[in-house]
Amino acid sequence: MIRVENLVKVYSTGAIRVEALRRLNLEVGRGEFVAIMGPSGSGKSTLMHILGCLDTPTSGRYFLDGEDVSQMEGNDLAAIRNRKIGFIFQSFNLLPRLTAVDNVELPLLYRGLPARERRRRAEALLEKLGLGDRLHHRPAELSGGQQQRVAIARALAGDPPLILADEPTGNLDSHSGLEVMQTLLEVHASGHTVVLITHDASVAAQAERIVRLRDGLAEEGQKEKGE
Amino acid sequence: MIRVENLVKVYSTGAIRVEALRRLNLEVGRGEFVAIMGPSGSGKSTLMHILGCLDTPTSGRYFLDGEDVSQMEGNDLAAIRNRKIGFIFQSFNLLPRLTAVDNVELPLLYRGLPARERRRRAEALLEKLGLGDRLHHRPAELSGGQQQRVAIARALAGDPPLILADEPTGNLDSHSGLEVMQTLLEVHASGHTVVLITHDASVAAQAERIVRLRDGLAEEGQKEKGE
């Protein structure tokens, strides 16, 4: 499903130049559940943004379902993103003026679902994540962990084939964290591909494989789960 | 240093009414290191904002150094906040147009320190937290864990007697998390009072005492460290 070849991302503005990804190679098979770990600043979120079609690499190739998206732009990239990818951001990125349920319905607008079906699905997901009594709160009226769970529900709402989760349990107590992992495991079991960044070894242990990043490079295949 | 009596906080806007804190009682002695744990949505950040003089309770009392601040407003509250409290926010709240080092210098402006001394202190703190090569990056040019460390440095810059840390290691790998805890333990050892919210039991274990919140109430004294 995902094949990344010699991916390079250089941030360069004014006096600043950072090589965030340095010829990174990675493959994720359709239906796999992969965890990505690595030190703060090692390039994980940068990689995720490229995988999520939210950013383009400086050089190198990214094949999503066999299609080279690394040179796509604007509307083409957005179309693929909306159809294929659910993204859980490290800092949530909820729309501040929309309620929880409206935030979750957003991906469903693109799919032409009728209003009642959008609402039903959004409510069901939020209830599953323990937010049934917070449907009409705006992000500023939610705790950190509640905002995180709204971001998760939004990513899953459209049932996309690829789920990218950047630190989905960072703000959650053990109980809510278990609920989230339960939900991701169910999504995976129903055939979806899941790539998850985490600093929590007990979360990573629930994936099928762990890829470790260090200084913009992936130690692919050298650090298998259980080693 | 901190005494909170029958603290109540009710959020009430339109159809929404949430009792976030429900007659909460808590004491923290000068120089103590207390961890606060509890489920997502149990009222931890709400309590922290009141302790940090960023919000006022609906009812109840908050004595900071023997002074009743629960009925203070505006400038008086701000003055106490700037002089006495360093706050690490769950979502960082860095100023987006300032660089890392400028963000960290901010609390020092209130103290009339000369520019060269402000810069020296800010740089020293950032270097200690592994960000010596990120001084001139703006928040959007930093990873999640790097932003978190800038927020920590900013809270410590003015050497305030009370440090309030809301999930300071949530976005950090184990190595950076250890560096942060090391720094907080040093600050505590030099006489400061530290109150820290965390979902991580291994972080809470480094405090002298753990207070557990559930549904807006503190189980004070019933769950001591090691029980």
Ligand SMILES: Nc1ncnc2c1ncn2[C@@H]1O[C@H](COP(=O)(O)OP(=O)(O)OP(=O)(O)O)[C@@H](O)[C@H]1O
């Ligand atoms: N402005 C608001 N209006 C209405 N309800 C609110 C508001 N802010 C917070 N709440 C609610 O108050 C409760 C306590 O929120 P708080 O942020 O203190 O939780 P928390 O313990 O810090 O949770 P977490 O571990 O997820 O960060 C939550 O259930 C939240 O939905």
Ligand SMILES: Nc1ncnc2c1ncn2[C@@H]1O[C@H](COP(=O)(O)OP(=O)(O)OP(=O)(O)O)[C@@H](O)[C@H]1O
């Ligand atoms: N716009 C930018 N300009 C310059 N440097 C950047 C920019 N965005 C990110 N960086 C740098 O690129 C590196 C990788 O950042 P990235 O966000 O991918 O790290 P990460 O592995 O997700 O870290 P964390 O675990 O802390 O979230 C970091 O060192 C960061 O400072």
Ligand SMILES: [Mg+2]
């Ligand atoms: Mg990141």
Ligand SMILES: [Mg+2]
């Ligand atoms: Mg909180």
